[in-house]
Amino acid sequence: MASPYPKVPKRSRPKNLNLLTIRLPIPALVSIMHRVSGAFLFLLLPGLLWLLAQSLASAESYDVALTVLHHPIVKLICLLVTWAYLHHACAGIRHLALDAHYGLRLNYARATSRAVLIISGLLTLRMGIWLW
């Protein structure tokens, strides 16, 4: 069957897929960070479950979990987990609003993206102060 669409002459279009030179619009930045934070949380889930199990199993294993948690690198990872969870949650709530067709206009989309970054950043900072 003949194509119903008008013929478009083939041209070679310029492609730019170099991630280092692409300047991401802020909603795109929030979007990729949503994915990265989700993947990060998935990878760390067994470690977090281990901490929960250790902290509840017995008084001795509780002490082990506490010692692990007091290690500076583990503290830093905890802060990263906090940030990932908060960013993922804030960006997710923004997604739900977009599903309901709230905030689809470009200026709103940009403003809410910025809000996601600022709110999750500030809450992470608060957690950092509490941790140290």
Added chain:
Amino acid sequence: MVDRRKPAHGFSDWAWQRATAIFMVFYSLLLLVRFFIDAPTAGYEGWHGWFTPISFRVLTLLFLWALIYHAWLGVKEILMDYVHNTSIRAKLQRLFGLVLVGDAVWAAYTLLTLA
């Protein structure tokens, strides 16, 4: 390649991803509220006591299962986007699926066998 013999469940995936997300937001807020009005006392006794009410343990387990199912849907989506070789993708899906099932069983064991 889409297997036409299998039912597509794009809509139910979409809906479950959101349902689990909303549940997790509510649980997180509840946890925060409980932490402020009824913080666990320091030490193992206090922490263990915090997890003694069966309602809290069941709610926490439901949260972890929601999180794990949410993660499964996300993992599938990420693999779909970046791993285009079907057989490698199927293997990775199986691997990550097994890890998540293990996580789910472990979470249940931890929270339900608490002395």
